[in-house]
Amino acid sequence: MSTNGALNRKLRMALVGGGQGSFIGRVHATAAVLDNRAALVAGALSSNPERAKASAPDYDIPQDRAYGSVRELIDSELKLPADQRIDFVSVATPNHTHFEIAKAAVEAGFNVICDKPMTFDLAQAEELAKVVDRSGAVFAVSHNYTGYPLVRQARQMILSGELGEINAVRSNYMQGWLRTRIESDDQKQAAWRTDPTKSGAAGCFGDIGTHAYNLGRYMTGLLPESISCHLQIFEKGRKLDDYGTALIRYENGAFGTVTASQVSHGRENDLSIEIDGTKGSLFWRQEEPNKLLFRRNGHPHAIYTRDPNAPYMNDAGKAACRLPSGHPEAFFEAFANVYRAAYDAMAARATGGKFETTDTVYPNVNDGVEGMYFIQQSVASSAGGGAWLPLKHPRARR
Numbered sequence: 001m002s003t004n005g006a007l008n009r010k011l012r013m014a015l016v017g018g019g020q021g022s023f024i025g026r027v028h029a030t031a032a033v034l035d036n037r038a039a040l041v042a043g044a045l046s047s048n049p050e051r052a053k054a055s056a057p058d059y060d061i062p063q064d065r066a067y068g069s070v071r072e073l074i075d076s077e078l079k080l081p082a083d084q085r086i087d088f089v090s091v092a093t094p095n096h097t098h099f100e101i102a103k104a105a106v107e108a109g110f111n112v113i114c115d116k117p118m119t120f121d122l123a124q125a126e127e128l129a130k131v132v133d134r135s136g137a138v139f140a141v142s143h144n145y146t147g148y149p150l151v152r153q154a155r156q157m158i159l160s161g162e163l164g165e166i167n168a169v170r171s172n173y174m175q176g177w178l179r180t181r182i183e184s185d186d187q188k189q190a191a192w193r194t195d196p197t198k199s200g201a202a203g204c205f206g207d208i209g210t211h212a213y214n215l216g217r218y219m220t221g222l223l224p225e226s227i228s229c230h231l232q233i234f235e236k237g238r239k240l241d242d243y244g245t246a247l248i249r250y251e252n253g254a255f256g257t258v259t260a261s262q263v264s265h266g267r268e269n270d271l272s273i274e275i276d277g278t279k280g281s282l283f284w285r286q287e288e289p290n291k292l293l294f295r296r297n298g299h300p301h302a303i304y305t306r307d308p309n310a311p312y313m314n315d316a317g318k319a320a321c322r323l324p325s326g327h328p329e330a331f332f333e334a335f336a337n338v339y340r341a342a343y344d345a346m347a348a349r350a351t352g353g354k355f356e357t358t359d360t361v362y363p364n365v366n367d368g369v370e371g372m373y374f375i376q377q378s379v380a381s382s383a384g385g386g387a388w389l390p391l392k393h394p395r396a397r398r
Helices: 024-033 049-059 070-079 095-107 122-135 149-159 188-193 204-220 315-319 331-350 365-383
Strands: 011-017 038-044 088-092 111-114 139-141 166-174 224-232 243-250 255-261 270-277 281-285 291-295 302-305
Touching (some): 011 024, 011 331, 024 331, 038 070, 070 095, 088 095, 095 122, 111 331, 149 204, 149 270, 149 281, 149 291, 149 331, 166 204, 166 243, 204 224, 204 243, 204 255, 204 270, 243 365
Parallel strands (some): 011 088, 088 111
Antiparallel strands (some): 224 243, 270 281, 281 291, 291 302
16 A cells, blocks of 8 residues: 655645535545545635535535635635645536636646546647646546556556557447436536536537546557547437547557447446457456456456456556455545555655656546547547547657
C-alpha cells in the first residue's frame, strides 16, 4: 500500500460540487479518503450559496470552510497558513463549469482532480493544459475505470507483449436510463447531461463514450490516427445524441470500435472491452470487474480472477488490490486508485521532489485533452455523414 512518504501528513482536500442530490460528489469524497491519505476539510458544494452551506454537514465540513462560491473558497484558503490550507481541489460539477473552476484552482497553486469530460470544449481543454504546464501542479482526470486491478493487469500484459501485436479493440458502454425523456421532468442527472449549454457538443458520447474510448487507449497504448463516427438521437425532441458508434484507425494498423448507448433497455453501466492481439485476446466487463478472460487458440480459456497473491498477477495488478481474493473490489476502490496514484505525485510536489506529469498511472491533463478531441471529432464526423477525420492530438501519449 502506498503511503504519503516524506510528507508525513494527510493531504487536505476541497470538494467543488457534490451538494444535495449529487451522485458523483459522494463518490469523490469516499474514494479520496479510502486509503486514509487525505482529509476532506473544505468545499464549495453548490453554485447556490445557501445550498452549499446546507450540504456541508453531509461531508463533516466545518461551517467556516463551507464556502458559497469557488472564488470564496480559493481566496479564503490562500489566506490560511500553509500548514492549514488545502492541497488539492476535486471538481465534481457539470461539464460547462469544469474549466473555470480547474483553471482558477491551478493558477492559485492547488492540485486538481477533475471529472470527465475535462472541459466544455477542446479550446478550453488546450488552454487548461497550458495553464497546468506552467503551474507545476498535479492534474488528474477521473477516468475511474482505469483504476480497476484487472484493467491495470491487462494493461501491463499488453504493454509487455503478452498479446503480441494488437489488431482490434472493441469497447462498448451500454446504458438504458435515458430511454424516455426524463429530463423533461427536471431529473437532475438527466437535465444537464442532455442540455448542450451544460454538457457540450455531445450527449451520450461525451458522457460515456469518452470512457469507452479512454479505456482502449489506456489499456493498449495505441496511438489513434483517424475516426469515422455516426451519432443518433432516438428520443424525439432530445437535443443531444443518445446513441453512437465510431470506427477508429490506429497508427499501427489496428481497428477500434466504440459503441455507446443510453437508450438500451435493461442496461445499467455495462462497460466492456475486448482486445485482439496476434498471440491472444482479452475480455473485461465492468459489471464483473474481478474477472479477466484470456484466450489463445489451442489453449483452454483462462479466467484471471483478482487475486494479489496469485502467481499470474503482475505488479500493476497487485498494486491496485486492497483485499484478498474472493472479496469483491469494485467502483469505489477503482476510483480510489486514481486518487492514490495522484497522491504519490502530490506528496512529491509538496516535499520538493520530482514527479512524472506525462507517463502517469492516473489519467492526466493530456488524456483530458484527448477526450475532448475525441468528442469534437466524433461530432464533426457524424455531421459529415461519417467522414474520416484525424484523431491524433499533439498531446496524445502512448
